[in-house]
Amino acid sequence: MIQQTSPRRQKGEQSEAPPSRRRDTSLPYLLIAPTIAVLVGLSIYPLIYAVKISLQTGSGEAARWSLANFARLATDSFFLEALAHTFIYAAGALTFEFLLGLGLAVLLDRPLRGRTLFRSALLIPMMLPPVVVGVVWRLMLNPDFGAINGTLRGAGIATDSLTWTASPSLALASVIAVDIWQWTPFMFLVLLAGLQAIPQEPYEAAVIDGSSAWQTFRHVTLPLLKPAILIALLLRTMDLLRVFDQIFILTEGGPGFSTETVSLYIYRTAFRFSDFGYAAAMSFVLLVLTNIVSVGYIRLLQKQETA
Amino acid sequence: MREGHNRREYAAKIGRGAARSRMARWLKYVLLALAVLTAVTPVYWMVTISLKSEVDQFAAPPRWFKFAPTLAHYYDAFYTRAFGQYLLTSVTVAILSTIFALTLGTLAAYGLSRFRLRANLDRRLSMWILSTRMFPPIVTAVPLFLMMRDLRLLNTISSLVIVYTALNLPFVVWMMRGFFRELPRELEEAAMVDGDSRLGALVRVVLPLVTPGLAATAVFCLIVSWNEFLLALVLTQTDASMTLPVGIAGRVTQYEIKWGVMSAAGVVAMIPILVFAMAVQRYLVRGLSLGAVKG
Numbered sequence: 001m002i003q004q005t006s007p008r009r010q011k012g013e014q015s016e017a018p019p020s021r022r023r024d025t026s027l028p029y030l031l032i033a034p035t036i037a038v039l040v041g042l043s044i045y046p047l048i049y050a051v052k053i054s055l056q057t058g059s060g061e062a063a064r065w066s067l068a069n070f071a072r073l074a075t076d077s078f079f080l081e082a083l084a085h086t087f088i089y090a091a092g093a094l095t096f097e098f099l100l101g102l103g104l105a106v107l108l109d110r111p112l113r114g115r116t117l118f119r120s121a122l123l124i125p126m127m128l129p130p131v132v133v134g135v136v137w138r139l140m141l142n143p144d145f146g147a148i149n150g151t152l153r154g155a156g157i158a159t160d161s162l163t164w165t166a167s168p169s170l171a172l173a174s175v176i177a178v179d180i181w182q183w184t185p186f187m188f189l190v191l192l193a194g195l196q197a198i199p200q201e202p203y204e205a206a207v208i209d210g211s212s213a214w215q216t217f218r219h220v221t222l223p224l225l226k227p228a229i230l231i232a233l234l235l236r237t238m239d240l241l242r243v244f245d246q247i248f249i250l251t252e253g254g255p256g257f258s259t260e261t262v263s264l265y266i267y268r269t270a271f272r273f274s275d276f277g278y279a280a281a282m283s284f285v286l287l288v289l290t291n292i293v294s295v296g297y298i299r300l301l302q303k304q305e306t307a
Numbered sequence: 308m309r310e311g312h313n314r315r316e317y318a319a320k321i322g323r324g325a326a327r328s329r330m331a332r333w334l335k336y337v338l339l340a341l342a343v344l345t346a347v348t349p350v351y352w353m354v355t356i357s358l359k360s361e362v363d364q365f366a367a368p369p370r371w372f373k374f375a376p377t378l379a380h381y382y383d384a385f386y387t388r389a390f391g392q393y394l395l396t397s398v399t400v401a402i403l404s405t406i407f408a409l410t411l412g413t414l415a416a417y418g419l420s421r422f423r424l425r426a427n428l429d430r431r432l433s434m435w436i437l438s439t440r441m442f443p444p445i446v447t448a449v450p451l452f453l454m455m456r457d458l459r460l461l462n463t464i465s466s467l468v469i470v471y472t473a474l475n476l477p478f479v480v481w482m483m484r485g486f487f488r489e490l491p492r493e494l495e496e497a498a499m500v501d502g503d504s505r506l507g508a509l510v511r512v513v514l515p516l517v518t519p520g521l522a523a524t525a526v527f528c529l530i531v532s533w534n535e536f537l538l539a540l541v542l543t544q545t546d547a548s549m550t551l552p553v554g555i556a557g558r559v560t561q562y563e564i565k566w567g568v569m570s571a572a573g574v575v576a577m578i579p580i581l582v583f584a585m586a587v588q589r590y591l592v593r594g595l596s597l598g599a600v601k602g
Binding site for chain 2: 044134151185241270
C-alpha cells in the first residue's frame with residue numbers, strides 16, 4: 001500500500017493487507033482514466049473522423065471512398081501558394097524573433113537597475129489575446145488613419161505607397177512584422193531563462209584564459225545555451241506553421257491571396273465552401289509538418305527528463 | 308619620470324576603459340528603452356483610441372497625449388451592443404473549463420507521478436498526453452465542428468467548455484506532474500502510516516503543498532481559454548454563445564469599422580490577461596515550454 005516501486009514492501013503488504021493493495025494498484029489507472037477518455041474523445045476521435053472524411057468524396061448517402069482529395073492537393077495552385085506563404089512567414093518571423101530575442105536576453109542577463117521592470121514590460125505583447133494584437137495593429141497600420149502613417153506624414157514623408165496590410169506587396173511582410181512584435185518576447189524569455197541557468201565557472205575560466213567578450217559568447221555561452229535555443233526554436237516553429245488568428249483579423253488572407261497561409265486556406269475551404277473532405281486532407285499535410293517538428297521537441301524533452 | 312609617464316598612460320587607459328563601459332551602459336539602456344517603447348506604444352495607442360471621440364481618433368497628425376477622454380465607446384460596446392454578453396460568455400467558459408481541466412488533470416498527474424505502472428506505461432502515457440497538445444487547432448477544428456453539429460451542440464457554451472477542457476488537459480497534467488515530482492514521497496507516506504488513505508493524503512497533505520503550482524496552472528488555463536480564437540470562431544456564431552474574441556473579430560471584419568467600440572472591447576479583453584500574466588511571472592518559462600498562453 002505504501003509504495004508501488006518497492007517489491008520488497010509490496011510482498012510484505014500482501015501478507016498483511018491484501019485487499020488494500022489490490023485497490024491501490026488499480027488506483028493510478030482510475031486516476032488517469034478520465035483524462036485519457038477526454039483526450040481520446042476530443043483529440044484522437046476527431047483525428048480518425050478527419051481521416052475518414054478526407055478519404056471520402058460527396059456526403060451523406062452519396063459518399064464514396066476515394067483518394068481524390070489527396071490527389072487534388074498536388075495540383076491545387078492555391079494550396080501550394082498557401083504552403084509557400086506559410087514557409088516564408090515561418091522562416092522570416094523565426095529568424096528575426098530569434099536574433100532580437102537573443103539580443104534582448106543578453107542585454108538583460110547581467111544585473112541592471114530596473115531589470116524586472118524592463119522584463120515585465122517586454123513580455124506584454126506575448127500575453128495579449130491574438131485577436132487584440134490584430135486590433136492593435138489594424139489601428140497602427142491603417143493607411144489613412146493609422147498611427148504609423150500619421151506619424152510619417154507628420155515628419156513629411158509621403159505615405160501614398162505605404163498601405164501595409166492593404167498592399168499586395170507589403171501585406172505579407174506586414175503580418176510577419178506583427179508576428180515578430182508579438183513573439184520576440186517569447187524567445188527573449190526562454191533564452192533569458194537559459195542564460196541565467198548557465199553556471200558562473202565556465203565564464204571565470206574564459207576570463208582567466210583571456211578570451212574576448214565575443215569569444216566567450218561564441219565558445220562558452222552559445223554551446224551552453226543550446227538546449228534552451230532548441231526548445232525555443234521548436235516551439236516557435238510549431239506555432240508559426242499553424243498561424244491563423246492575427247492574420248485572420250489583420251487581412252483575412254488578403255489582399256487577394258497574398259497573406260493566405262495553410263490554416264487560413266483550410267478554414268476557408270471548410271467553413272466558406274463547406275468542402276470538409278478536402279479541408280481535412282489539407283490539414284493532414286499541416287499535421288505532418290508540425291509533427292516533424294514536435295517529434296524533435298518531444299525527443300529533446302525525453303532526453304532532459306532522463307538526464 | 309619614466310614610471311610617472313607610465314602611470315599617467317595607465318590612468319588614461321583606465322579612464323578610457325571606464326568611459327567606454329559607461330558608454331556601453333548607456334547604449335544598453337537606450338536599446339532597452341527602444342525595445343520597451345516598441346512593445347508598449349501600439350498597445351497604448353489602442354487604449355487612447357478607446358478613450359477618444361471620433362474627432363480625436365482621426366486627427367492628423369495623430370494625437371498621442373492631448374485629447375478629451377470619453378467613456379462613450381465602452382458604454383456603446385458593453386451596454387448598447389452585445390459585448391457585455393460576449394464578456395459574460397468568455398468568463399463562464401474560461402472558469403468552467405479551467406475547473407474541469409484542473410480537476411481531471413491533477414488527478415491524472417498524481418497517478419502518473421507517484422506510481423510506476425506496468426511496461427513503463429506512466430512515461431509513455433505522459434508523452435502521449437503531451438503529444439495531443441501538439442496538433443494544430445485547425446486540424447481538429449474541422450472534425451470538431453462536424454461532431455458538434457451532429458450532437459446539436461453548435462452555438463452552445465457547453466461545446467466550448469468541453470473543447471477547452473480537452474485543450475487544457477495535457478498542459479495541466481504536465482505542469483502538475485512537475486510540481487508533484489518536486490515533493491518528497493515521504494510526506495504522503497507519513498500521512499498514510501498515520502492511517503490516511505492514498506486519496507486522503509493527496510487532499511490533506513499533498514495538495515496544500517502544491518497550492519502555488521495549482522494556482523499558477525489555473526491561471527495559465529484561464530489565459531488559454533480566454534485567448535482562444537479559432538475553435539470559438541468555428542463553434543459559435545450567435546450573440547448568445549460567442550466569446551469576446553469572436554465578437555471582436557466579427558466587428559473588425561465588417562465593412563464599416565467602429566474604431567472606438569473595437570478598441571474598447573480590445574482593452575477589456577486585454578486587462579484580465581495582463582493581471583494574470585503578472586501573477587504567474589515566476590512560472591512563465593515552465594508554462595510556456597509546455598505550450599501555455601497559446602492554444
